[in-house]
Amino acid sequence: xxxxxxxxxxxxxxxxxxxxxxxxxxxxxxxxxxxxxxxxxxxxxxxxxxxxxxxxxxxxxxxxxxxxxxxxxxxxxxxxxxxxxxxxxxxxxxxxxxxxxxxxxxxxxxxxxxxxxxxxxxxxxxxxxxxxxxxxxxxxxxxxxxxxxxxxxxxxxxxxxxxxxxxxxxxxxxxxxxxxxxxxxxxxxxxxxxxxxxxxxxxxxxxxxxxxxxxxxxxxxxxxxxxxxxxxxxxxxxxxxxxxxxxxxxxxxxxxxxxxxxxxxxxxxxxxxxxxxxxxxxxxxxxxxxx
Numbered sequence: 001x002x003x004x005x006x007x008x009x010x011x012x013x014x015x016x017x018x019x020x021x022x023x024x025x026x027x028x029x030x031x032x033x034x035x036x037x038x039x040x041x042x043x044x045x046x047x048x049x050x051x052x053x054x055x056x057x058x059x060x061x062x063x064x065x066x067x068x069x070x071x072x073x074x075x076x077x078x079x080x081x082x083x084x085x086x087x088x089x090x091x092x093x094x095x096x097x098x099x100x101x102x103x104x105x106x107x108x109x110x111x112x113x114x115x116x117x118x119x120x121x122x123x124x125x126x127x128x129x130x131x132x133x134x135x136x137x138x139x140x141x142x143x144x145x146x147x148x149x150x151x152x153x154x155x156x157x158x159x160x161x162x163x164x165x166x167x168x169x170x171x172x173x174x175x176x177x178x179x180x181x182x183x184x185x186x187x188x189x190x191x192x193x194x195x196x197x198x199x200x201x202x203x204x205x206x207x208x209x210x211x212x213x214x215x216x217x218x219x220x221x222x223x224x225x226x227x228x229x230x231x232x233x234x235x236x237x238x239x240x241x242x243x244x245x246x247x248x249x250x251x252x253x254x255x256x257x258x259x260x261x262x263x264x265x266x267x268x269x270x271x272x273x274x275x276x277x278x279x280x281x282x283x284x285x286x287x288x289x290x291x
Contacts, residue, residue, distance in 0.1 A: 053081050069099060
C-alpha cells in the first residue's frame with residue numbers, strides 16, 4: 001500500500017470518499033482547481049485494487065492545520081492515513097491540528113493518532129432578516145430584544161497593526177475553544193482569515209473595544225469571528241457588534257446568517273438565544289498538538 005498526494009486522476013474519487021457525495025466534495029475540487037487549496041493536502045491510500053482510502057490535511061496560517069477524518073476500507077489504512085497526515089502537517093510547520101467531526105463520525109483513527117476530544121461546537125442560524133430595519137421574526141431590527149449600545153463606531157479604514165493587536169486582545173480569556181490558543185502572533189492570527197473577509201474595528205471613545213470579521217457564501221452571511229477586549233466586556237459591546245453584523249448583511253442583500261460557538265461559552269449562547277439564533281448542527285472538536 002502507498003500513501004501519497006492524490007494524482008489528478010485520483011482526486012475525484014478521493015474527495016468523494018472524504019466528503020461523500022454532495023456539494024462539499026465539488027467545492028473542495030473547485031478550490032484545488034483554483035489554487036486556493038494545495039493539491040498536496042489531499043492524501044490517498046492506494047493498493048493493487050486502486051484507491052482504498054482518502055484524507056485531507058491542510059496547513060493554515062498561524063501554524064495551525066485542519067484535517068478531515070480518514071475514509072478507508074479498513075481501520076489499519078485509516079490509522080496509516082492519519083500518521084501520513086500528521087507528517088505532512090509537521091513538514092509545513094504546523095503546531096496544532098484541528099478536526100471537526102459530525103456527531104456520528106468515527107473518531108477511532110484520530111484517537112490512535114494522538115487526537116483528543118475537546119468540546120462540541122454549536123452551529124447556529126438566523127433566518128429571514130428583513131431589509132430596511134423592520135422587525136424580523138427573531139427580533140433583530142426590532143430594537144427591543146437586545147438594544148445596540150450607542151457610542152460604538154465601526155471603522156473599516158483601520159491601522160492594520162492596531163486591528164491585529166485588538167484581535168489578539170479579544171482572545172484573552174476567550175471561552176471559545178481556549179485549548180486551541182497556541183500563542184500565535186497578531187499577524188499570524190489575522191492572516192488566518194481569508195483575504196476576502198470583511199473586517200471591522202469597533203471603537204468607543206477613540207479606543208478599540210472589539211473586532212468583527214464577516215464572510216459570505218452565495219446565500220448566507222457568516223460571522224467568522226467577533227470578539228471584545230476584556231476591559232469592555234459585560235456591558236453590551238458584543239451585542240452592538242452583532243447588530244452591526246446584521247446591518248452589514250442586510251446592506252448586502254443577505255437574509256440568513258450563521259455563527260459557530262463553543263457549547264461551554266454560556267454568555268455567547270445566551271446572547272445568541274436573545275437575538276434569535278437557532279442551533280442547526282453540532283460538531284465535535286478534536287485537537288492534536290505537534291512538536
